[in-house]
Amino acid sequence: MERVEAYPITYGVLGLLAFWGPMSGYDVKRVFDHTLAPMWGAAHSQIYKELRRMKELGWVEMEREEQESRPDRKVYTITEKGKTALHEWQSQPAAVFQLRDEMLLKVLFGTFAASGDLAQNLRTAIADHEMRLLSYRQSSLFIPTRGEWRHGDKRHNPYAVESEEDPYFGLIARFAIDFEKMYLNWLYEVLKFVEDKQAPQ
Amino acid sequence: MERVEAYPITYGVLGLLAFWGPMSGYDVKRVFDHTLAPMWGAAHSQIYKELRRMKELGWVEMEREEQESRPDRKVYTITEKGKTALHEWQSQPAAVFQLRDEMLLKVLFGTFAASGDLAQNLRTAIADHEMRLLSYRQSSLFIPTRGEWRHGDKRHNPYAVESEEDPYFGLIARFAIDFEKMYLNWLYEVLKFVEDKQAPQ
DNA sequence: TATATCATGTAATCGGTTACATGATTAA
DNA sequence: TTAATCATGTAACCGATTACATGATATA
Numbered sequence: 001m002e003r004v005e006a007y008p009i010t011y012g013v014l015g016l017l018a019f020w021g022p023m024s025g026y027d028v029k030r031v032f033d034h035t036l037a038p039m040w041g042a043a044h045s046q047i048y049k050e051l052r053r054m055k056e057l058g059w060v061e062m063e064r065e066e067q068e069s070r071p072d073r074k075v076y077t078i079t080e081k082g083k084t085a086l087h088e089w090q091s092q093p094a095a096v097f098q099l100r101d102e103m104l105l106k107v108l109f110g111t112f113a114a115s116g117d118l119a120q121n122l123r124t125a126i127a128d129h130e131m132r133l134l135s136y137r138q139s140s141l142f143i144p145t146r147g148e149w150r151h152g153d154k155r156h157n158p159y160a161v162e163s164e165e166d167p168y169f170g171l172i173a174r175f176a177i178d179f180e181k182m183y184l185n186w187l188y189e190v191l192k193f194v195e196d197k198q199a200p201q
Numbered sequence: 202m203e204r205v206e207a208y209p210i211t212y213g214v215l216g217l218l219a220f221w222g223p224m225s226g227y228d229v230k231r232v233f234d235h236t237l238a239p240m241w242g243a244a245h246s247q248i249y250k251e252l253r254r255m256k257e258l259g260w261v262e263m264e265r266e267e268q269e270s271r272p273d274r275k276v277y278t279i280t281e282k283g284k285t286a287l288h289e290w291q292s293q294p295a296a297v298f299q300l301r302d303e304m305l306l307k308v309l310f311g312t313f314a315a316s317g318d319l320a321q322n323l324r325t326a327i328a329d330h331e332m333r334l335l336s337y338r339q340s341s342l343f344i345p346t347r348g349e350w351r352h353g354d355k356r357h358n359p360y361a362v363e364s365e366e367d368p369y370f371g372l373i374a375r376f377a378i379d380f381e382k383m384y385l386n387w388l389y390e391v392l393k394f395v396e397d398k399q400a401p402q
Numbered sequence: 403t404a405t406a407t408c409a410t411g412t413a414a415t416c417g418g419t420t421a422c423a424t425g426a427t428t429a430a
Numbered sequence: 431t432t433a434a435t436c437a438t439g440t441a442a443c444c445g446a447t448t449a450c451a452t453g454a455t456a457t458a
């Protein structure tokens with residue numbers, strides 16, 4: 001990927017603005033954590049940077065809302081130019097695919113672990129992923145309706161097709177659930193193998 | 202993860218040195234691409250940096266081999282201190298788990314794609330992952346024996362347990378294959394959904 | 403009454419990516 | 431003979447993470 005003006009995370013944030021309408025960085029982060037997190041994690045500071053970047057590009061407009069005893073809210077709205085950019089992004093093939101999983105590394109180099117250590121870490125990973133699976137199942141990633149689910153004043157979302165159900169969020173939810181199920185199966189198998197090794201029948 | 206002296210990729214490279222014995226950065230990169238790539242990708246420049254970092258930490262030693270008409274080979278060997286570090290890493294729970302997948306983002310925001318664009322990109326992704334699956338199956342991640350598979354002069358690997366089969370590489374290979382199968386299933390389903398939508402019966 | 407969490411951001415740092423070098427072989 | 435690929439690295443840049451701020455409200 002040669003240097004370009006925007007990156008997957010940029011379009012992720014842009015997509016959220018397109019879908020849910022005007023939001024502050026803080027709002028974006030909240031929505032983000034319930035929708036994009038499983039496929040592209042980001043710290044809130046990163047989201048703020050993307051918003052600034054998109055403002056430079058003219059993809060969003062910013063309006064400052066003054067508040068007492070709190071930093072001003074900077075509310076961002078997608079522009080026509082932003083919509084075009086989102087559209088164009090969808091016409092290009094996906095470039096980035098990465099898995100970064102420290103647990104897999106520890107399994108790979110299991111030979112260098114003291115007896116018991118690997119099993120212990122596997123159990124921690126299992127607990128973590130069981131939790132993820134549960135949360136994906138419960139919320140099904142919030143399967144949201146456009147323009148809804150924004151706190152504070154409900155300003156109109158000009159890009160929203162009112163009350164149209166979106167099928168894609170459901171598909172992503174299924175992916176997240178399928179992934180966690182597969183991963184957990186694997187983790188349990190590895191754990192069994194490691195435990196059997198420690199205490200052979 | 203607060204700032205520490207080393208990161209998952211550091212231990213990844215360290216593990217490779219522990220497993221296969223002394224190597225140059227170039228060698229590490231080659232081994233890396235066939236073993237760690239599915240769980241933690243890295244550019245070669247990153248690997249060189251990790252080697253330099255570990256040298257600072259005293260985890261590896263470097264020996265320069267002069268060559269004509271090519272940059273000198275810098276051959277790195279794990280030290281006792283390095284072995285200890287690897288051991289200690291294995292006693293800590295895994296901290297990083299991340300998926301960064303642009304295709305998932307494009308599916309999530311499928312509403313904003315022009316007709317046909319999403320299907321096209323899905324087909325590209327399918328081709329890509331079919332290829333990955335094939336390569337994982339064929340090589341089974343090389344399921345290697347310690348101390349072997351190094352090009353050039355075969356110097357003795359002091360950390361190798363001669364000809365002992367390692368079971369962990371096989372487990373990781375299975376993970377990679379399971380993942381790709383699950384992912385491909387999902388991609389095909391999404392593609393079907395998108396195609397049906399374009400041309401309803 | 404201390405400690406989270408809410409709410410809202412900026413700044414510094416660093417892992418990771420892209421770009422830059424350079425000459426020898428091998429392949430189209 | 432032109433272009434990949436092999437072989438081996440360094441340097442610059444930037445996405446992403448960690449740290450820094452700050453005051454209100456809710457919770458233990």
